[in-house]
Amino acid sequence: MFSDISFTERRNMNKRKIIEEKLFRVLSAVATYSLIATLAFIIILIFIKGFHALSWDMVFKAPKGGYYYGGEGGVLNAIVGSLYISIGATLIATLIGVPAALFINVHLARYKRTQNTIRYIIDALWGVPSIVYGAFGFSLMLFLGMNASLLAGIITVALLITPIVVRTFDEVLCTIPKGLYEASMALGSTRSEISFKIIFKQGFPGFITALLLAFGRGIGDAASVLFTAGYTDLIPIHLDEPAATLPLAIFFQLSSPIPEVRERAYAAAVILTIIILIISLAARFLSKKYTKTNLK
Amino acid sequence: MYLLKEEMIAHDKTINIMKTDIDTESVLQIKNLNVHAGDHHILKNINLRIPKNKVIVLLGPSGCGKTTLLKCMNRLTDINKELEVSGHIYIENDDILNTSTNVPLIRQKMGLLGQRPYPLPMSIYKNVAYGIRLKGVRDKKMINYSVEKHLKEVGLWDEVKDRLHHSPGILSIGQQQRLCLARGLAVKPRIILADEPTSALDPISSKIIENLFRDLKLNYTIILVTHVLRQAVRLADNVVFMSNGEIIEQGSPQKLFKHPKSAKLKEYMVNGN
Ligand SMILES: Nc1ncnc2c1ncn2[C@@H]1O[C@H](COP(=O)(O)OP(=O)(O)OP(=O)(O)O)[C@@H](O)[C@H]1O
Ligand SMILES: [Mg+2]
Numbered sequence: 389m390f391s392d393i394s395f396t397e398r399r400n401m402n403k404r405k406i407i408e409e410k411l412f413r414v415l416s417a418v419a420t421y422s423l424i425a426t427l428a429f430i431i432i433l434i435f436i437k438g439f440h441a442l443s444w445d446m447v448f449k450a451p452k453g454g455y456y457y458g459g460e461g462g463v464l465n466a467i468v469g470s471l472y473i474s475i476g477a478t479l480i481a482t483l484i485g486v487p488a489a490l491f492i493n494v495h496l497a498r499y500k501r502t503q504n505t506i507r508y509i510i511d512a513l514w515g516v517p518s519i520v521y522g523a524f525g526f527s528l529m530l531f532l533g534m535n536a537s538l539l540a541g542i543i544t545v546a547l548l549i550t551p552i553v554v555r556t557f558d559e560v561l562c563t564i565p566k567g568l569y570e571a572s573m574a575l576g577s578t579r580s581e582i583s584f585k586i587i588f589k590q591g592f593p594g595f596i597t598a599l600l601l602a603f604g605r606g607i608g609d610a611a612s613v614l615f616t617a618g619y620t621d622l623i624p625i626h627l628d629e630p631a632a633t634l635p636l637a638i639f640f641q642l643s644s645p646i647p648e649v650r651e652r653a654y655a656a657a658v659i660l661t662i663i664i665l666i667i668s669l670a671a672r673f674l675s676k677k678y679t680k681t682n683l684k
Numbered sequence: 685m686y687l688l689k690e691e692m693i694a695h696d697k698t699i700n701i702m703k704t705d706i707d708t709e710s711v712l713q714i715k716n717l718n719v720h721a722g723d724h725h726i727l728k729n730i731n732l733r734i735p736k737n738k739v740i741v742l743l744g745p746s747g748c749g750k751t752t753l754l755k756c757m758n759r760l761t762d763i764n765k766e767l768e769v770s771g772h773i774y775i776e777n778d779d780i781l782n783t784s785t786n787v788p789l790i791r792q793k794m795g796l797l798g799q800r801p802y803p804l805p806m807s808i809y810k811n812v813a814y815g816i817r818l819k820g821v822r823d824k825k826m827i828n829y830s831v832e833k834h835l836k837e838v839g840l841w842d843e844v845k846d847r848l849h850h851s852p853g854i855l856s857i858g859q860q861q862r863l864c865l866a867r868g869l870a871v872k873p874r875i876i877l878a879d880e881p882t883s884a885l886d887p888i889s890s891k892i893i894e895n896l897f898r899d900l901k902l903n904y905t906i907i908l909v910t911h912v913l914r915q916a917v918r919l920a921d922n923v924v925f926m927s928n929g930e931i932i933e934q935g936s937p938q939k940l941f942k943h944p945k946s947a948k949l950k951e952y953m954v955n956g957n
Contacts, residue, residue, distance in 0.1 A: 498765035570760055571802040571864065575815055575871055576792030585814075590805040681851040682805040 431661060438654030446655050451621045456640070458648045463656050465623050469631035471663070472538055472624060473617060474607035477545035478553075481602050484546075485553030486595065490583040492554075493561040497569065507558065513551040519611035521548045526615040539627040541617025548612050549602035556601055560594020561587060590682055596675040600668050607664065610635035634660045711736045711874055711905050712757065717771035719752055719761070719929075726752050728929040730771070734875070739897060739906045741916040741937070744926035745952060750909045753926075754877045757907070758794040759787055775874070792818065795868030795904075797878040801860035803852035804867075808844050811852060811863055815870030834870045838862040838896055858889025865896065876900065878908045882915070894919060913953065917941060925949050 449462035496503045525544030534540055564587060572582045588595070610633070618630030619640070634656055641653035712734040719727040727749045734740055742750045752761070759780060761767045772779045780790045804811050812831045821827055831848075835841040840862045844855070852860055861881060868876065878897070882890035897906055897919055910916055916923055917937045924934040927948045933940060944950045 498763055500765070565802065567798055567800060567802045568804075570763070571796065571798060572804065573760060573763070573788075574758055574791055574794070574796035574877075575868065576788040576790075576818055578788050581818075586804055679805070681807045681810075681849075681853075683803060683851065683853045 434654050434657045434661065438651060438656070438658045441648065441651040441655035442658055443655075446652065447659060450623055455621070456644060456649060458646050461621075463632075463634065463637045463652070463659065465621055466632040466634045466637035466656065467659060467663075468623050469538070469541075469617065470607050470634040470660070472631060473541045473545055473613060473633060474603055476538075476542035477549055477606045478599060478603045480542065480546035481550040481553045481606075482599065485550050485598070485602075486557060486588070487583075488554045489557040489561055490587060492558055493564075494569070494579050494583045494587060507555070510551045510554050510558075514555060517611070518548050518609045521545075522612040522615055525612065529616060535628070536616060536618030536630045537628045538617060538624045538631040541613045541631055541633070542627075544612045544616040545606045545609065548609060549606045552602045552605060553598045556598035557591060557594050560597070561591045564590050589679070592679050592682070593675050596671045600671055603667060604664055607660065608635060610639055709736060710734055711775065712907075713772075713774040714756075715772040715774070717753075717756060717769070717773065719749070719756065719770075720768045721764075721766050726767070726929050727756070730931060732924065732931065732934075734905060734907060735922070736905055737901055737903070738921040739901055739908055739919045741920035741923045742907065742909045742926060743911075743913075743916055743923055743952070744932075746911075748926045749929045750926060751879055754796075754879050754907065754909060756781075757875070757877060758791045758796060760791075760796075762787065792871050793874050795865070795871060795873035795876045797861070797865055797868060797876065797881040799880045800884050801857060801864045803855075803860055803863055807849045808852050808855070808863060809848040811867050812870050815867050818871060830870060834866040835863075837869055837900075838866045839892060840866060856889070858885045858892065861885060861889065861893065862896070865893070869900075873904065875905045875907060878906060880909050880911065883911065890915075913941070925952070927952070 443462075445460070446462040447467065448464055449460070450465045451461035451463070452459055455461040492503055492506055496506075521544055525540060525547065528543075529536070529540045568586070568590065569582065572586045577586070613633045614636065617633055619632045619636055620630045621632070622629070624631035638653045638656045638660070641649050641656065644650055644653075710733040714730050714732040714734075717727055717730040718725070730753065742753065744750055752767070755761045756769055757773060757780075761769050769781060771781065773781050775790070775793060778785060778790075783790070804814060806814070809831055812834050813827050816827050816830045821830070832841060832845075835844065840859060843859060844863075847854065852863055855863060861884075865876075865881075876897075882893050885893065894915065897908065900906060901921075908919065920937045922934065923937045923940045925932050925940065925946075925948075932946050932948055933944070940949070941953065944953060
């Protein structure tokens with residue numbers, strides 16, 4: 389068998405395999421670590437640039453007159469507005485998205501073609517640029533005779549992020565073994581019991597990931613809220629009042645000719661990043677706690 | 685509450701007495717069952733009577749339709765749209781394929797034990813309690829009592845009684861399989877459908893499951909799919925040999941394995957083990 393391959397040839401083949409293996413390992417490591425390094429670089433850069441302007445006033449005060457020329461105040465209006473909008477939108481997206489994902493997986497289990505069509509449509513919705521949602525929200529708003537407001541912002545952002553919730557959660561539900569569905573069905577559970585007591589529970593980490601992605605997209609998006617939520621220095625109290633948002637605060641301050649104001653844009657970016665970090669840590673913690681009894 | 689518990693024990697006892705009465709009337713009867721998947725004729729005109737409180741072993745080469753036959757019996761075939769099922773399956777005079785009865789209620793009459801255990805994503809205790817709650821029992825003490833009873837029934841109680849609120853993931857596969865059996869029993873089925881329940885288990889766990897089946901036969905009818913001929917000999921009251929979607933032969937294991945009539949069974953006995 390081996391006689392037609394000489395000993396040295398075989399040794400060279402082995403060597404080649406070892407080199408290939410090493411090369412692949414190095415390449416994957418480079419890819420992974422350069423990604424992390426880029427992320428770290430972005431965060432560090434923002435921190436360095438915004439550090440000077442970062443103060444308790446930034447976080448706890450709304451802009452005073454002259455703020456955009458370097459005067460006193462902070463971006464509390466945008467922090468509150470952003471939190472209201474992204475939390476409200478994430479809630480709506482969850483209320484629609486979670487039942488939708490469960491429906492696709494449990495109730496439509498036997499209709500593979502319908503499932504795939506729905507998935508295709510939602511993927512397409514995911515890919516629609518946020519400015520389009522913004523424009524849609526804007527025309528919807530005019531049609532309903534509403535003004536730029538917290539409510540219009542929430543609805544528009546909810547439209548933007550619902551596909552994210554559905555498809556992210558759905559992808560995780562797809563990985564749940566068929567045997568678990570069958571076992572639950574064989575016990576005589578109804579489909580809604582299976583959906584909410586078993587499949588939702590087993591897919592809970594995916595649910596958290598879906599929420600995080602949706603919330604992150606929602607709080608970080610500027611185009612969808614530009615026309616719908618508007619912008620104001622006041623802290624929004626009612627749903628029909630306009631609301632400022634952090635991405636727009638960053639945008640407006642960055643486009644200022646005054647260096648101090650541009651620094652404050654970076655400070656606002658730091659605040660945005662910290663909010664996202666806190667929320668994702670809290671969510672991961674909750675997810676771990678709740679899925680202690682899940683099978684891995 | 686104490687009374688309630690007493691009552692439940694009494695209730696269980698009467699069921700036992702009723703069920704252990706020698707009774708060969710069939711619990712399940714299959715008439716002209718056909719299953720198609722597109723052009724593929726998976727089950728061909730199956731006719732079968734399953735007697736009460738016996739172990740029926742389904743035997744046959746891979747792909748002959750054993751799992752599909754089991755799935756028809758608790759209508760898990762509903763999940764697959766491509767499977768067209770026709771014919772009749774009577775359980776207690778109810779034709780489960782053509783009935784207005786709620787499908788979950790039909791499924792509750794049958795416990796399924798699969799090839800691999802699939803514990804639910806909840807604690808060991810809740811896995812068993814799930815089935816009890818499905819039956820509408822809400823009283824905490826009653827649930828506690830039943831969980832203990834069913835875990836004892838499968839010989840798992842002593843192994844898990846200190847870890848009831850842990851994930852089933854900490855159990856071995858053999859223990860998980862017994863947990864799934866306990867969960868199924870908690871729903872109080874008439875029939876246990878077991879699809880190669882020991883094929884993923886080590887010999888000792890397999891033995892435990894086998895012994896359990898021997899005891900469970902007193903109260904339940906068991907339909908068992910296995911590829912292990914020796915297991916069939918040890919457990920079966922009746923063996924049904926299938927090939928290519930058809931029932932080829934059936935009878936007691938002694939008769940069938942000593943004097944196989946068909947060439948297919950002879951061949952299976954030579955190669956299949
Ligand atoms: N959903 C389905 N769609 C199409 N064909 C199917 C489907 N389910 C089963 N079949 C076919 O039906 C036949 C019987 O399958 P089944 O799983 O019942 O075999 P089995 O006897 O249980 O085999 P094994 O011993 O390997 O478990 C196979 O040929 C299989 O390809
Ligand atoms: Mg099978």
